[in-house]
Amino acid sequence: MRVVKSRSKGYxxxxxxxxxxxxxxxxxxxxxxxxARIKKAEYPDxxxxxxxxxxxxxVKSRASSSGLYIExxxxxxxxxFAERAGGTPYIxxxxxHKEWKFIKVxxxxxxxxxxxxxSKEDIEKAPGISGVLADLGLMKTLxxxxxxxxx
Amino acid sequence: MRVVKSRSKGYxxxxxxxxxxxxxxxxxxxxxxxxARIKKAEYPDxxxxxxxxxxxxxVKSRASSSGLYIExxxxxxxxxFAERAGGTPYIxxxxxHKEWKFIKVxxxxxxxxxxxxxSKEDIEKAPGISGVLADLGLMKTLxxxxxxxxx
Numbered sequence: 001m002r003v004v005k006s007r008s009k010g011y012x013x014x015x016x017x018x019x020x021x022x023x024x025x026x027x028x029x030x031x032x033x034x035x036a037r038i039k040k041a042e043y044p045d046x047x048x049x050x051x052x053x054x055x056x057x058x059v060k061s062r063a064s065s066s067g068l069y070i071e072x073x074x075x076x077x078x079x080x081f082a083e084r085a086g087g088t089p090y091i092x093x094x095x096x097h098k099e100w101k102f103i104k105v106x107x108x109x110x111x112x113x114x115x116x117x118x119s120k121e122d123i124e125k126a127p128g129i130s131g132v133l134a135d136l137g138l139m140k141t142l143x144x145x146x147x148x149x150x151x
Numbered sequence: 152m153r154v155v156k157s158r159s160k161g162y163x164x165x166x167x168x169x170x171x172x173x174x175x176x177x178x179x180x181x182x183x184x185x186x187a188r189i190k191k192a193e194y195p196d197x198x199x200x201x202x203x204x205x206x207x208x209x210v211k212s213r214a215s216s217s218g219l220y221i222e223x224x225x226x227x228x229x230x231x232f233a234e235r236a237g238g239t240p241y242i243x244x245x246x247x248h249k250e251w252k253f254i255k256v257x258x259x260x261x262x263x264x265x266x267x268x269x270s271k272e273d274i275e276k277a278p279g280i281s282g283v284l285a286d287l288g289l290m291k292t293l294x295x296x297x298x299x300x301x302x
Binding site: 025026027029030031032043044047049050051052053054056081082083084085086087 | 176177178180181182183194195198200201202203204205207232233234235236237238
């Protein structure tokens with residue numbers, strides 16, 4: 001039961017991220033759902049593309065802003081996918097009633113261990129969606145988005 | 152039974168296309184499977200990205216090289232997705248024991264009807280994967296690929 005709950009929470013977070021990115025103007029695709037027949041691990045959770053700029057996301061939903069550990073294999077696949085695409089890999093973290101946080105990952109950040117650590121401080125200092133747009137050189141998009149939301 | 156057979160044939164074709172594109176160096180993602188809970192229609196069947204160049208595919212598997220009709224709504228979504236991504240939309244057609252054929256679609260090609268027609272002649276004259284790489288400005292990749300396959 002607990003697994004099911006946590007899985008559906010994860011889906012909800014993914015869906016929310018997909019909608020946010022779509023509203024910003026991205027073409028967005030979610031990975032096939034995990035399951036016996038399809039290995040989700042091959043794909044990032046979400047891929048977003050705008051004007052040839054690419055962001056790939058591993059989505060994590062957390063009850064509180066404590067740190068977390070992610071399997072190194074998953075992070076390596078995320079980085080590999082981003083490299084092939086010519087894009088930027090992120091861990092996207094959603095904590096209820098707070099903004100999304102986006103932690104950019106890189107090969108250099110990988111330590112000699114089986115897990116990739118994201119500390120509480122990493123999450124706190126991570127930027128929101130504007131950081132992703134800035135990384136991708138798409139800041140104008142956000143300005144348009146805010147203007148649109150205001151009217 | 153017939154539906155199930157045809158659906159699994161479709162999956163097989165998609166998987167084959169994913170593998171081909173992955174071997175060429177693309178980051179590739181398949182859409183979530185169709186089903187009651189996930190509307191596949193929102194996404195193209197396959198998205199491939201390399202160095203910021205993007206190709207999106209609607210995959211069709213056919214027993215013979217006769218023409219086919221595709222729902223216009225599907226084509227429109229394919230084009231919309233490609234426009235957002237800054238990429239190129241294709242119908243990818245697989246006929247057993249033949250090469251993949253890639254038909255580029257465009258808004259201009261949309262006629263006033265409920266379906267998008269792909270004629271037998273359209274399929275016959277359509278290029279293979281090299282056409283896609285040429286469109287995306289990635290021909291060097293194919294040369295490397297062939298060289299690698301030769302050795």
